[in-house]
Amino acid sequence: xxxxxxxxxxxxxxxxxxxxxxxxxxxxxxxxxxxxxxxxxxxxxxxxxxxxxxxxxxxxxxxxxxxxxxxxxxxxxxxxxxxxxxxxxxxxxxxxxxxxxxxxxxxxxxxxxxxxxxxxxxxxxxxxxxxxxxxxxxxxxxxxxxx
Amino acid sequence: xxxxxxxxxxxxxxxxxxxxxxxxxxxxxxxxxxxxxxxxxxxxxxxxxxxxxxxxxxxxxxxxxxxxxxxxxxxxxxxxxxxxxxxxxxxxxxxxxxxxxxxxxxxxxxxxxxxxxxxxxxxxxxxxxxxxxxxxxxxxxxxxxxx
Numbered sequence: 001x002x003x004x005x006x007x008x009x010x011x012x013x014x015x016x017x018x019x020x021x022x023x024x025x026x027x028x029x030x031x032x033x034x035x036x037x038x039x040x041x042x043x044x045x046x047x048x049x050x051x052x053x054x055x056x057x058x059x060x061x062x063x064x065x066x067x068x069x070x071x072x073x074x075x076x077x078x079x080x081x082x083x084x085x086x087x088x089x090x091x092x093x094x095x096x097x098x099x100x101x102x103x104x105x106x107x108x109x110x111x112x113x114x115x116x117x118x119x120x121x122x123x124x125x126x127x128x129x130x131x132x133x134x135x136x137x138x139x140x141x142x143x144x145x146x147x
Numbered sequence: 148x149x150x151x152x153x154x155x156x157x158x159x160x161x162x163x164x165x166x167x168x169x170x171x172x173x174x175x176x177x178x179x180x181x182x183x184x185x186x187x188x189x190x191x192x193x194x195x196x197x198x199x200x201x202x203x204x205x206x207x208x209x210x211x212x213x214x215x216x217x218x219x220x221x222x223x224x225x226x227x228x229x230x231x232x233x234x235x236x237x238x239x240x241x242x243x244x245x246x247x248x249x250x251x252x253x254x255x256x257x258x259x260x261x262x263x264x265x266x267x268x269x270x271x272x273x274x275x276x277x278x279x280x281x282x283x284x285x286x287x288x289x290x291x292x293x294x
Contacts, residue, residue, distance in 0.1 A: 043209040043233035044196050052190055062190040077256050078232055081224030081249065086190035099263065102228065106261055107254060109224050114253055116246070 001070055001094060001126045007034035007047065008072045008133050014039050018133040019073045021047035023055040023088075026066035031055045047071055048079035052086050063087050072130040074101035074123070080109035083119060090120045094130030148217055148241060148273045154181035154194065155219045155280050161186050165280040166220045168194035170202040170235075173213035178202045194218055195226035199233050210234050219277040221248035221270070227256035230266060237267045241277030 007020025011034040023031040033051030036042065048071055056062050068090040069083055075093065080102040083091055091110055093103065102109045103121060110119040154167025158181040170178040180198030183189065195218055203209050215237040216230055222240065227249040230238055238257055240250065249256045250268060257266040 037209055041207055041209045042203055043199055043211065044191065044229050045209075046232075049191050056189055060188055062184050062188045062192075064190065076232065077224050077228030077249070077254075077262075078226075079228070081226070081228055082191050085193075085223065085225055099261075102224070106259070107224075107256075109254075112253070114246075115224075 001072070001092065001130075003030065003032060004047075004070050004072050004094070005126065005129055005133070007032050008130070011035045011047070012133060012137050018137050019047045019071065021051040021069060021071040023051040023064070024068040024070065025055070025059070025064075029058070031058055044078065046076065046079050048075055049082050052082055052088070056086070065089065068092060070125075072126075073097055073134065074103050074105060075110075076100045077102040077107060077109065080107070083110055084115055084117050087117050088119055090122070092122045092125055094125055095127040095134070096123065148219070148239065148277075150177065150179060151194075151217050151219050151241070152273065152276055152280070154179050155277070158182045158194070159280060159284050165284050166194045166218065168198040168216060168218040170198040170211070171215040171217065172202070172206070176205070178205055191225065193223065193226050195222055196229050199229055199235070203233070212236065215239060217272075219273075220244055220281065221250050221252060222257075223247045224249040224254060224256065227254070230257055231262055231264050234264050235266055237269070239269045239272055241272055242274040242281070243270070 004020040008018035012018035016035045019035040036045040070092045072094040074097040151167040155165035159165035163182045166182040183192040217239045219241040221244040
């Protein structure tokens with residue numbers, strides 16, 4: 001999660017909402033990723049999706065059996081669905097997202113027994129540090145008069 | 148939807164589950180896309196995500212205000228969430244996906260009043276033609292002994 005926080009800080013420096021992720025292979029390989037939505041003008045470039053794509057490229061397979069995704073913020077519906085689609089084994093996230101979270105808050109997509117794959121979920125890891133980045137980012141943006 | 152069906156057929160020819168999409172800009176520009184999961188070994192490369200990324204590239208902006216997504220199959224959670232994230236205005240889909248559909252079947256993500264954006268949804272357009280492609284694809288795959 002400390003590496004994911006570094007990625008979140010890098011996202012903020014580039015003007016993107018500070019969310020970072022690390023994908024961990026069954027063998028312990030790390031794939032780091034961060035939110036690139038503004039930088040790449042890509043609506044799907046949340047940290048988790050960027051990381052899943054990079055991890056799949058690194059293995060040459062779309063199935064990420066046995067992989068773990070560590071991310072600073074509770075995934076949204078897109079990202080939670082992507083984690084299920086990629087067959088990721090475990091999700092570890094930092095702070096909750098009461099407005100859009102799709103793991104515990106609004107939906108429980110990674111643990112939905114109706115879907116064809118389920119993830120083990122751990123939440124609240126370094127939650128305060130993860131939330132602090134987001135609060136500081138949005139406070140600064142408000143000071144600059146952006147919505 | 149006829150263009151989306153052509154894309155679905157192209158996906159099947161390449162060995163991917165036959166799902167096709169067309170993104171339509173407010174000015175009538177068409178961006179065609181198809182499921183590329185197997186071809187690109189990318190777990191996020193469903194037709195809708197491929198189309199959203201291509202549409203954002205074509206406009207240079209991640210926000211796709213006023214755009215319409217036409218897709219042959221009811222979007223999954225990842226794709227429904229991506230459509231919300233991209234601020235797409237309308238979703239038109241063909242056949243329902245009772246096992247993973249996140250628009251009407253399992254979830255109603257594009258119309259969820261708790262999220263920060265909602266889409267107008269039209270379903271069932273050329274549904275039989277859309278479903279027929281999927282049935283034929285999976286029947287052929289079973290005959291070949293693949294799961």
